[in-house]
Amino acid sequence: LAKPLTGRVAVVIGASSGIGEASAEHLAGLGARVAVLARRADRLSTLVARIENNGGTALAIAADATDAAAVRSAADRVAAELGGADLLFNNAGVMLPAPIEELAADQWQRQIDLNITGLMNAIGAFTPQLVKAADARGVADLINTSSIAAQNIFPNFAVYSGTKAYVTHLSRHLRVELGAKNVRVSALEPGIVGTELQSHVTDDGVREWLEGSKETVEWLTPQDIAETVGFIATLPPRVNLQQVTIMPTRQP
Ligand code: NDP
Numbered sequence: 001l002a003k004p005l006t007g008r009v010a011v012v013i014g015a016s017s018g019i020g021e022a023s024a025e026h027l028a029g030l031g032a033r034v035a036v037l038a039r040r041a042d043r044l045s046t047l048v049a050r051i052e053n054n055g056g057t058a059l060a061i062a063a064d065a066t067d068a069a070a071v072r073s074a075a076d077r078v079a080a081e082l083g084g085a086d087l088l089f090n091n092a093g094v095m096l097p098a099p100i101e102e103l104a105a106d107q108w109q110r111q112i113d114l115n116i117t118g119l120m121n122a123i124g125a126f127t128p129q130l131v132k133a134a135d136a137r138g139v140a141d142l143i144n145t146s147s148i149a150a151q152n153i154f155p156n157f158a159v160y161s162g163t164k165a166y167v168t169h170l171s172r173h174l175r176v177e178l179g180a181k182n183v184r185v186s187a188l189e190p191g192i193v194g195t196e197l198q199s200h201v202t203d204d205g206v207r208e209w210l211e212g213s214k215e216t217v218e219w220l221t222p223q224d225i226a227e228t229v230g231f232i233a234t235l236p237p238r239v240n241l242q243q244v245t246i247m248p249t250r251q252p
Contacts, residue, residue: 003031014092018195086133
């Protein structure tokens, strides 16, 4: 039986851990050839080896998503080596919440640089490939990782939430603009998922709040999100999930 994503080429940004890593492996398991991008080359090689051991095809591209020229050359490699992308899972992100009065301007900037500028770098580099693929085959996918933080208010998450509100709203606009060309655009909004994301938080209060939530909430796993990404990409071409909120059952 043919796998549902056979013939498709997926690019996963932020694929060296967490949601991106699980999704790259899942998409490969569904038959897509995958290009995996992040900064940590060692982690990408391990992932590629795992995918290839399971019979898949994968290409590691070590690059910093905040570097527009590096992302453009990544897109050139995907075109040359895999024939161009028809699925972009635009997923790299960093979450560094802290009270605004701490004036952690460097952390504000890191979130804006990756969650907004890095996201746009990938959209800029890969949109031509998505449009071309949709034109040739009738469908392509742009899936942007936003967050429940784009909708709900969490104390001390203002800057992160602002970047994710940008992702959700941008996606709604792009859905209309690119949908006319058969490129489906989705904003994926997870609640809390156990990944490396939480390990970068430096604020003690936020760390305690996150840890404490484990007492009442069973966090989602990266695999839960990966399966949702696979679901979005395997729907019939006429069906576009605009916005998908996926929450741990007990997270308020
Ligand atoms: P992880 O920290 O495990 O993964 C983040 C990924 O982004 C890594 O592969 C990391 O790789 C990559 N990355 C970080 N900086 C850069 C960079 N400058 N250039 C390229 N890649 C980079 O966290 P998650 O899997 O949880 O996060 C994935 C997405 O999900 C993020 O957008 C996050 O905001 C979002 N999200 C997560 C939630 C959660 O609770 N975990 C909830 C809602 C949304 P490397 O360091 O090797 O570059």
